[in-house]
Amino acid sequence: xxxxxxxxxxxxxxxxxxxxxxxxxxxxxxxxxxxxxxxxxxxxxxxxxxxxxxxxxxxxxxxxxxxxxxxxxxxxxxxxxxxxxxxxxxxxxxxxxxxxxxxxxxxxxxxxxxxxxxxxxxxxxx
Amino acid sequence: xxxxxxxxxxxxxxxxxxxxxxxxxxxxxxxxxxxxxxxxxxxxxxxxxxxxxxxxxxxxxxxxxxxxxxxxxxxxxxxxxxxxxxxxxxxxxxxxxxxxxxxxxxxxxxx
Numbered sequence: 757x758x759x760x761x762x763x764x765x766x767x768x769x770x771x772x773x774x775x776x777x778x779x780x781x782x783x784x785x786x787x788x789x790x791x792x793x794x795x796x797x798x799x800x801x802x803x804x805x806x807x808x809x810x811x812x813x814x815x816x817x818x819x820x821x822x823x824x825x826x827x828x829x830x831x832x833x834x835x836x837x838x839x840x841x842x843x844x845x846x847x848x849x850x851x852x853x854x855x856x857x858x859x860x861x862x863x864x865x866x867x868x869x870x871x872x873x874x875x876x877x878x879x880x881x882x
Numbered sequence: 883x884x885x886x887x888x889x890x891x892x893x894x895x896x897x898x899x900x901x902x903x904x905x906x907x908x909x910x911x912x913x914x915x916x917x918x919x920x921x922x923x924x925x926x927x928x929x930x931x932x933x934x935x936x937x938x939x940x941x942x943x944x945x946x947x948x949x950x951x952x953x954x955x956x957x958x959x960x961x962x963x964x965x966x967x968x969x970x971x972x973x974x975x976x977x978x979x980x981x982x983x984x985x986x987x988x989x990x991x992x993x
Contacts, residue, residue, distance in 0.1 A: 762925070790980050798969055798986035805980060849925050853978070871981055873918070875925040 758784050760852050762874030769840055770882055777835045777877045779850030785830040786852035790871065791823075794847040803848075806833040840881040849876040884909040888972045888984035895962055895991050903957040903987045905946075905972035915939075915948055915955040916973040916981065926971065929957075962991045 759782040769775050779789055789806040804825050805813040812825035822844075824836040833852075837844055851871040888905040895901060907915065914933045918926040930939030935950035946957045955972060972984040 788978065798988065800971065800983045800986070802980050851926075851981075871975075872928075873926040 758852075758854055758872040760850065760872045760874040762850055762877055764877055765875060766878045766880075768880045768882065771841055772839055774836055774838045775840055775879060777837075777848055777850075777879075779833045779835070779852065779874050781831045781852045781854075781872075784852075784854045786833075786854065787830060789827060789833040789850055789852045791825060791833075791835050792849045792851065794849060794876070800849070803835075808833075837879065840879070842881045845879055845881045847876050847878050850874045884913065884974055884976065884982045886972050886974050886982050886984040888970075888987055890985070890987065891969075892988040892990055895989070897964055897991055897993050898961045899991075901957070901959040901962045901966075901989065903970055903972075903989070905955045905957065905984060907953050907955065907972075907974050909953075909974055909976065911976060912950075913974045913976045915946070916975065917944070917946055917955070917957050918971040918973060918983075920969040920971065920986070922968070929970070962989070964991045964993055967991045 761780045761782050763778045767775055787808045791803045792800045793803050794800050802815050803818045806825045806827040808827045808830050814820045822838055827833040851873045853871055885908045889903055916931045917929040919929045920926050930941040932939040932948035935948055938947045944959045946955050948955055967990050969986045969988045971986045973981040975981045
């Protein structure tokens with residue numbers, strides 16, 4: 757089945773530095789990837805929609821200059837947390853939707869394809 | 883807009899107990915419905931799905947039926963195990979828009 761790899765799984769950095777998190781679809785092409793942030797009480801917040809070859813679409817309240825998203829190819833999206841601060845410490849999860857290439861992920865009658873999630877990246881900013 | 887409401891946890895059950903986690907949704911049209919599971923320290927995994935009314939999704943002993951009349955997609959399992967301890971998310975999807983998630987329900991199963 758579809759696999760999404762996320763790297764690194766854990767990262768600790770000093771305040772003021774930048775951290776890059778990679779999200780790769782390993783066996784399918786993903787024209788769209790989504791970045792979520794999970795807060796301590798479990799809830800998932802959609803941060804942005806990453807579109808291959810174009811600018812990401814950010815949700816309201818998410819600073820695009822702080823959370824830089826680059827979707828340079830059909831299998832890779834990156835999230836860079838710039839000038840990280842302790843309040844940015846969180847669990848970041850990416851997900852990807854099969855664009856209909858080699859993967860056999862079924863498409864549903866409503867057109868809503870299943871999202872495959874990465875294992876997440878835990879960022880701790882000291 | 884679309885939204886998902888699921889019961890707040892945490893839910894603590896003894897092994898072999900019956901599990902129900904309620905989920906209701908608000909949406910226009912005919913969304914697809916999903917349950918995702920997150921084991922400790924991991925990302926989300928699709929547990930089961932249903933794409934139209936009266937469909938029943940099932941996997942690993944878990945079941946959920948898409949009820950349009952009550953706009954619900956409750957998750958059930960007849961006999962839980964310690965290994966089922968995780969956070970469960972109900973989600974809704976339409977077209978190519980991002981999934982809308984409920985807030986998650988933490989399940990703890992004790993031996």
